[in-house]
Amino acid sequence: MFETAELHHTISEADYRKEVVVLRTELLQLQDALREADFSVIVLFQGVDGAGKGETVNLLNAWMDPRGIVTRAFGDPSDEEQERPAFWRFWRELPPKGRIGLFLSSWYSRPILDRVYGLTKTATFEQHLGRIAAFERMLVEDGTLLIKFWMHLGKKAQKERIESLAKDPRTRWRITEKDRKHCKWYDRFMDASEQALQKTAIVPWTIVEGYDPHYREVIVGRMLRDAIRQRLAPKETQAVLPVTVERPADSVRSDLLSPLDGTLQLDKAAYLVRLEELQGKLNRLFRRAKQGGCSLVVVFEGWDAAGKGGAIRRVTGALDARDYQVIPIAAPTDEERAHHYLWRFWRHLPRRGRVIIFDRSWYGRVLVERVEGFTPPPGWMRAYAEITDFEEQLHEHGMLVVKYWLHITEEEQLRRFKERQGTPYKHYKITDEDWRNRAQWAHYEQAVHDMVERTSTHRAPWILVEANDKRYARIKVLKTLCDRLSAVLKT
Amino acid sequence: MFETAELHHTISEADYRKEVVVLRTELLQLQDALREADFSVIVLFQGVDGAGKGETVNLLNAWMDPRGIVTRAFGDPSDEEQERPAFWRFWRELPPKGRIGLFLSSWYSRPILDRVYGLTKTATFEQHLGRIAAFERMLVEDGTLLIKFWMHLGKKAQKERIESLAKDPRTRWRITEKDRKHCKWYDRFMDASEQALQKTAIVPWTIVEGYDPHYREVIVGRMLRDAIRQRLAPKETQAVLPVTVERPADSVRSDLLSPLDGTLQLDKAAYLVRLEELQGKLNRLFRRAKQGGCSLVVVFEGWDAAGKGGAIRRVTGALDARDYQVIPIAAPTDEERAHHYLWRFWRHLPRRGRVIIFDRSWYGRVLVERVEGFTPPPGWMRAYAEITDFEEQLHEHGMLVVKYWLHITEEEQLRRFKERQGTPYKHYKITDEDWRNRAQWAHYEQAVHDMVERTSTHRAPWILVEANDKRYARIKVLKTLCDRLSAVLKT
Numbered sequence: 001m002f003e004t005a006e007l008h009h010t011i012s013e014a015d016y017r018k019e020v021v022v023l024r025t026e027l028l029q030l031q032d033a034l035r036e037a038d039f040s041v042i043v044l045f046q047g048v049d050g051a052g053k054g055e056t057v058n059l060l061n062a063w064m065d066p067r068g069i070v071t072r073a074f075g076d077p078s079d080e081e082q083e084r085p086a087f088w089r090f091w092r093e094l095p096p097k098g099r100i101g102l103f104l105s106s107w108y109s110r111p112i113l114d115r116v117y118g119l120t121k122t123a124t125f126e127q128h129l130g131r132i133a134a135f136e137r138m139l140v141e142d143g144t145l146l147i148k149f150w151m152h153l154g155k156k157a158q159k160e161r162i163e164s165l166a167k168d169p170r171t172r173w174r175i176t177e178k179d180r181k182h183c184k185w186y187d188r189f190m191d192a193s194e195q196a197l198q199k200t201a202i203v204p205w206t207i208v209e210g211y212d213p214h215y216r217e218v219i220v221g222r223m224l225r226d227a228i229r230q231r232l233a234p235k236e237t238q239a240v241l242p243v244t245v246e247r248p249a250d251s252v253r254s255d256l257l258s259p260l261d262g263t264l265q266l267d268k269a270a271y272l273v274r275l276e277e278l279q280g281k282l283n284r285l286f287r288r289a290k291q292g293g294c295s296l297v298v299v300f301e302g303w304d305a306a307g308k309g310g311a312i313r314r315v316t317g318a319l320d321a322r323d324y325q326v327i328p329i330a331a332p333t334d335e336e337r338a339h340h341y342l343w344r345f346w347r348h349l350p351r352r353g354r355v356i357i358f359d360r361s362w363y364g365r366v367l368v369e370r371v372e373g374f375t376p377p378p379g380w381m382r383a384y385a386e387i388t389d390f391e392e393q394l395h396e397h398g399m400l401v402v403k404y405w406l407h408i409t410e411e412e413q414l415r416r417f418k419e420r421q422g423t424p425y426k427h428y429k430i431t432d433e434d435w436r437n438r439a440q441w442a443h444y445e446q447a448v449h450d451m452v453e454r455t456s457t458h459r460a461p462w463i464l465v466e467a468n469d470k471r472y473a474r475i476k477v478l479k480t481l482c483d484r485l486s487a488v489l490k491t
Numbered sequence: 492m493f494e495t496a497e498l499h500h501t502i503s504e505a506d507y508r509k510e511v512v513v514l515r516t517e518l519l520q521l522q523d524a525l526r527e528a529d530f531s532v533i534v535l536f537q538g539v540d541g542a543g544k545g546e547t548v549n550l551l552n553a554w555m556d557p558r559g560i561v562t563r564a565f566g567d568p569s570d571e572e573q574e575r576p577a578f579w580r581f582w583r584e585l586p587p588k589g590r591i592g593l594f595l596s597s598w599y600s601r602p603i604l605d606r607v608y609g610l611t612k613t614a615t616f617e618q619h620l621g622r623i624a625a626f627e628r629m630l631v632e633d634g635t636l637l638i639k640f641w642m643h644l645g646k647k648a649q650k651e652r653i654e655s656l657a658k659d660p661r662t663r664w665r666i667t668e669k670d671r672k673h674c675k676w677y678d679r680f681m682d683a684s685e686q687a688l689q690k691t692a693i694v695p696w697t698i699v700e701g702y703d704p705h706y707r708e709v710i711v712g713r714m715l716r717d718a719i720r721q722r723l724a725p726k727e728t729q730a731v732l733p734v735t736v737e738r739p740a741d742s743v744r745s746d747l748l749s750p751l752d753g754t755l756q757l758d759k760a761a762y763l764v765r766l767e768e769l770q771g772k773l774n775r776l777f778r779r780a781k782q783g784g785c786s787l788v789v790v791f792e793g794w795d796a797a798g799k800g801g802a803i804r805r806v807t808g809a810l811d812a813r814d815y816q817v818i819p820i821a822a823p824t825d826e827e828r829a830h831h832y833l834w835r836f837w838r839h840l841p842r843r844g845r846v847i848i849f850d851r852s853w854y855g856r857v858l859v860e861r862v863e864g865f866t867p868p869p870g871w872m873r874a875y876a877e878i879t880d881f882e883e884q885l886h887e888h889g890m891l892v893v894k895y896w897l898h899i900t901e902e903e904q905l906r907r908f909k910e911r912q913g914t915p916y917k918h919y920k921i922t923d924e925d926w927r928n929r930a931q932w933a934h935y936e937q938a939v940h941d942m943v944e945r946t947s948t949h950r951a952p953w954i955l956v957e958a959n960d961k962r963y964a965r966i967k968v969l970k971t972l973c974d975r976l977s978a979v980l981k982t
Contacts, residue, residue, distance in 0.1 A: 085888040091833075092838060094830060096826060127621075138831070142832075335587060339585060342582075346583070349579060351571065382632060386629055397575065
């Protein structure tokens with residue numbers, strides 16, 4: 001979920017200066033228009049310590065007219081507050097129509113801390129999150145524009161930031177023992193945060209990398225501007241579902257895939273040795289998993305011609321034919337079309353001790369169906385939450401969910417397409433549709449970015465595979481599959 | 492919540508015969524039209540044992556063309572089913588578009604049973620209900636028409652029904668030891684059921700009294716007919732929110748208030764004695780509650796001129812002026828109008844050990860705002876769940892919520908209106924608006940019926956007060972307030 005916010009995004013000083021001038025002007029204009037509007041704006045800042053939540057709020061107060069802004073940070077509840085239900089303190093601070101509320105450490109902080117400190121169990125935590133979701137839903141249904149930022153820093157980046165603050169005599173005071181403890185508990189925080197984001201995704205989150213102050217400022221500013229502007233636009237252009245706030249497409253660049261190294265490769269001799277090794281290991285691991293009643297759900301997604309079929313055959317080559325099934329997902333049948341889009345996947349779920357491999361999957365909803373417009377925005381936007389919910393049910397039932405995105409570069413795809421066209425027995429593998437999809441490369445990239453950001457979870461993370469070299473890709477698939485299986489068998 | 496389904500509703504044999512002929516024809520026609528529709532219909536039958544769930548399903552199969560109907564009852568899960576996540580068995584039985592699924596003992600049964608048998612705690616139960624809500628939401632957002640019937644029988648009626656089945660040699664086989672046990676656990680079932688209905692009200696329930704077979708058949712048939720017909724109607728006439736299914740206004744008669752005895756009265760001497768007694772008692776009880784940090788939220792609703800003010804004065808007369816506050820709710824202020832409708836009530840919540848009395852309340856949302864059209868249907872329909880959720884937060888925080896509906900008959904209201912007009916110093920109490928409201932009597936009755944059905948809970952039940960005689964009403968208010976306080980102090 002946070003992979004997209006650990007890429008060390010930055011923005012150049014010159015670009016920043018240029019953009020800020022425009023942003024500030026636009027934000028002030030929108031704030032002015034907002035005064036007469038019949039809705040309020042609430043902006044939540046949650047996330048990792050040190051990711052710049054407070055700084056961003058200060059900045060927005062500087063950029064805009066602070067008289068139209070209510071800024072609130074919620075620390076320990078007062079006596080007055082303790083004597084009322086937990087949400088009372090938030091209700092009393094809700095901004096009126098025409099105003100903007102910037103909320104720091106609001107309704108998420110206490111439930112997440114309680115979970116991290118072990119004061120609540122999963123069920124209670126989920127209960128708290130359920131209440132938050134109901135509260136937010138109620139606000140949004142009443143017309144409130146609710147914008148939720150999750151400010152993120154990677155584990156290493158957080159540690160560095162805390163150390164650098166502690167070293168500087170001017171900022172040393174900001175670092176407490178609690179900060180150091182929380183830093184050590186980074187993984188616990190991520191686990192709870194991921195749960196929180198998932199269970200409250202009905203009002204979607206924007207994850208912002210806090211690594212570079214200028215970058216995060218611009219992202220928050222743009223998002224805020226676009227969301228208010230969209231909301232002030234005439235009703236006809238708005239989304240059907242008031243609950244779903246669409247994230248403006250251009251506000252986050254989709255550069256998740258570009259850092260993947262396209263030059264990684266394996267020579268044939270090394271490949272054959274590793275292949276045999278890993279297939280043997282996979283076979284042994286799976287037999288142990290099978291005895292424990294564990295089943296495996298493996299998803300292959302990737303660009304056309306990325307080598308999904310070949311990778312799948314290397315996996316199934318390690319398994320007994322009675323234990324696995326490969327389900328190729330093409331256009332749905334009539335019967336499938338007559339049901340919810342998840343129905344065709346639910347029906348294939350394996351019994352205990354089996355492997356099911358999906359060659360393309362439910363992610364079609366947020367990839368091809370989104371890009372080609374087969375499903376309108378409210379439909380595919382809802383799908384992220386539906387999908388993480390689905391996979392969570394598999395996980396809870398003891399199934400291991402492994403998801404691969406096979407990545408090739410645009411040039412490599414072109415080479416493969418041409419090769420397919422030039423080779424008679426590979427001809428059937430290339431269609432006009434493949435060429436059409438290729439023309440939409442940038443849109444697919446954006447869709448993949450959003451998919452990974454919103455559906456990669458601790459329990460079912462996306463594994464991005466550099467697949468320009470088929471041998472390298474197959475070995476990486478086998479190796480990571482073995483790793484996930486080993487990890488499950490250990491627990 | 493179930494008050495409206497314990498009124499021993501019946502329908503005459505002649506009316507039944509006449510209506511069934513029409514209903515069957517209409518249902519068959521609709522079923523035919525449905526075949527081409529791009530949505531499926533799922534009808535859930537949950538509720539009390541012996542309330543006629545199975546019989547109703549059989550009947551619908553007889554009334555309609557069984558080839559377009561999928562009937563499923565879910566007992567203990569099979570081996571196959573146990574090896575998949577809990578919802579797998581429901582997914583596999585979902586009807587395709589154009590078909591109707593009648594589901595008995597479906598996704599609610601196991602969570603409710605687990606709760607009643609003490610296998611789960613509140614948090615886990617709420618977690619289960621949260622999943623159900625997400626599942627139903629997903630289906631409805633995908634276009635499914637989901638109709639949920641809760642078949643109800645009062646405690647005594649259930650016992651009688653089980654005894655009569657057990658006595659008859661032809662039906663004796665139907666009664667097991669488990670049925671007898673469940674019958675004894677009636678209150679536990681009601682408590683869990685109420686929770687389930689509340690937490691899943693986003694797709695609204697229709698509560699049907701199962702006492703008279705003909706009555707329940709007609710109600711279910713009408714509701715099914717109206718819901719399918721509404722859904723097949725052209726899009727423009729549909730509700731804005733796909734999630735909310737409006738219950739056809741005429742399908743349940745609003746006869747909750749008519750059985751209230753308008754002739755109950757107290758003579759002045761008895762009244763004065765009781766008044767002093769009860770005010771003393773209330774004072775003592777409240778002082779004890781105050782020491783325990785308990786606070787009290789009392790809501791007065793009722794017809795215009797029903798005597799709310801007088802009843803409130805009899806309550807406050809028993810309290811120390813420093814301990815209570817009366818909040819009269821009239822048209823909202825500008826500031827209040829700029830917030831969510833619940834905001835003005837949240838802000839008045841009492842500290843520990845205080846009493847807050849609302850003279851009219853948040854129920855305006857589902858009474859005057861509904862009837863006068865100030866709030867469009869999706870808004871007031873959402874409000875039932877928002878309100879029960881709000882009151883639950885008060886309850887959980889240790890506040891006692893007591894709600895009164897003061898009922899007078901139409902004739903008595905007329906008498907009082909005329910008296911007010913004829914008495915100079917009462918003149919200010921009667922306005923044109925009162926006369927306008929009076930003209931809407933039937934609509935208000937329907938609104939009160941729905942309000943009680945959907946917001947009367949174990950934790951915050953509605954108390955209906957026969958108020959044609961002011962003395963009787965005041966004594967009943969004081970007495971029931973003392974009862975509620977005593978009950979809380981005992982736990």
